[in-house]
Amino acid sequence: DYEITFVDKGFKALLLKELQGQQQYILNICHFDGIELFTVQGQFNTFNLDQDNEKNDFYEALTEADLIFTAVGNQNLPGIISEIASILNSHLRENYILICENGRNLAQTYQKYFKKSKVFDTVMSRMCRFAALEEKNYISLLKSLPDKLVVESYDYLPLNHGACSPERFSPVFTLIEPEIFATWEDIKFFAHNGIHAFIAYHAFLNGYKYFSDVDQKLKEKAEKTMFNEIIPALHRAHPHFPFRELNEYGENLLERIYNPFFHDSIERGIRGILEKLKPNERLVSGLRFIYHQGIKPVHFASAILAGYKIASKLKSLPESMKDFLMNHCGIIEEELIQLVMDNPEI
Template identity: 25%
Template sequence: MKAVHFGAGNIGRGFIGKVLHDNGYAVTFADVNTEIIDALNKDHEYTVHISEENGASYKISGVNGVHTANDPDQLSEAVSQADIITTAVGVNILPIIAKTLAPHLANRQTDKPLNIIACENAVLATDTLKTAIFSEVNETLPSNVGFPNSAVDRIVPIQKNDNILDVKVEPFFEWVIEKNSWVGEDTLAGVNYVEDLMPYIERKLFTVNTGHAGIAYYGKTLGYTTVSEAMDDEKVVSYLKQVLEETTLYLTHNYDFTEVEQKQYIEKIIARFKNPYLSDDLDRVGRGVLRKLSPNDRIVKPLVYLHNQNMDHSALSKLVMFALQFNNSDDPEQIEMKQRIEEAGVKGFLSEHSQLDDKLIEEIRSSI
């Protein structure tokens, strides 16, 4: 069995690539990073290290690389033979991947099923990729091509290894795939197939991602630089729990998760955040602040719901203010946010960008 994975970064190699390898796939990584691609084609293997005390190491062998811009013939051949195609490139890059992938899909002539899955930190990312692909092709793709959405979760901290291909990852991972959109009978071991993906997408988004944002933005206001430093402060841990208690209200009111289930999930997430072998830079965790303050993302969506339902949302209100104070000159979104606030004020920015009503904005502004 053969797989093509777009995005040979740490997530691609340390998470998706490892799962595919463990399922017996020969993985071809497609990327524009010449150094990584050359290393893959030289070594044809790398090691995934589990970041914990006495963590195990796993050799990922039989891998190849293809440069998406320089090797179109190689890429076309890889796509034509693939049983599965995955991505981990960032949701904003998916339209670019679609332009690259679409011509090769149109030329694919085989009866074997093909599943194309965007493994991105975004809601229904495969739908985004599918729409972009169909905008590039003039005909309908065969019915044996499936586009299941998925939800992925694994912390891969910033790192520097002696071998450019080796990756350190946390022990925990979760990959959930939309069952009804999957084609063919061959499924992936270690992956959870579900009929309704949205509960799992939002549980991860409003627990892991909201929690990470809470640590980053509150931790920065206290002068910390890493997740580990922030999580050593009981004030941060206490605030994090308050945030996740509020997002639990959203999740248990909208889905079938019980409070007990969500409490257990939160305990697992907090233990992950406290893992000293996973400590990440708060500037990196907090970057992309405009996206994180958008209406349907990790902070604003549960906040608005709780506000409208007259439920407690004080910790999420504070989180908006902490995010507005985020100071990272290396984050283009933070620079843009600052400019927009200077032009329109906090109220104008939150009204336009986050689409909040005046009452909630006033609550936020008086929250800290």
């Protein structure tokens, strides 16, 4: 449906070169009952931003793009937005910029940088990863490179119908009503991102390397967190969204996370742990979200304590736990501080 342009930095130079040359790549799509090999073919262009001549060509291509996906990570996003805004604002053509990073209301934050281009939030829920070299069950992305791209079969891509023009988007996307889209934003951030971090942090402390290997005790903790705290809080915040569908999503999500064919790593789950413990991130925001819906987030809070313990091991934090919760996490409510520090789940 689209001509695709891939853009990255010099450390991905070889990958970009091979994509440009081969004009195809292979995905390992992981279902609950096995792995499907899928070849993506089409018209690809690639640009290495560390090469001046390619950077200039990229700027020209950028102004001609209909859809621009960020997918650069929250830490890199402000710099990228600043750079592309200076280019797009000089041409005054309407582009659609889709923010693919985790977070709430990011489009509202970044729209002010653009004169004509429109910025939209997305709900990117499909998990993907590059497999480790020792994982032999997957096929390389390209014949000439060892990188193996592993994705799950989940492919739901909702967009806010109230903000987007339907004619710009192929059937790959599902345009839904604004209040339903707002629910999906919270589902993704608190249920998906929140429970993924919860399981990863507890699993790391228990010595596990893969989500599919965690024991029944941890699975039961995750179920209590999901169905006693997260799902009820989502339903209270979004009563128009069917409770049955929330529960079904929670059940399916846990099955996706534990899928042995996707074989997600705990290392991926704890990556960027200090960033994920910041005030506007999944765990601290999730803690407050559940609490503000009148539910005591006992199980959910244990993920923050687990995160602190991991960060202390990996980063040698100079602060006491309470100082860390107040200064780094931005948790100032005494009840929530105590809920984390005295948590019975760890």
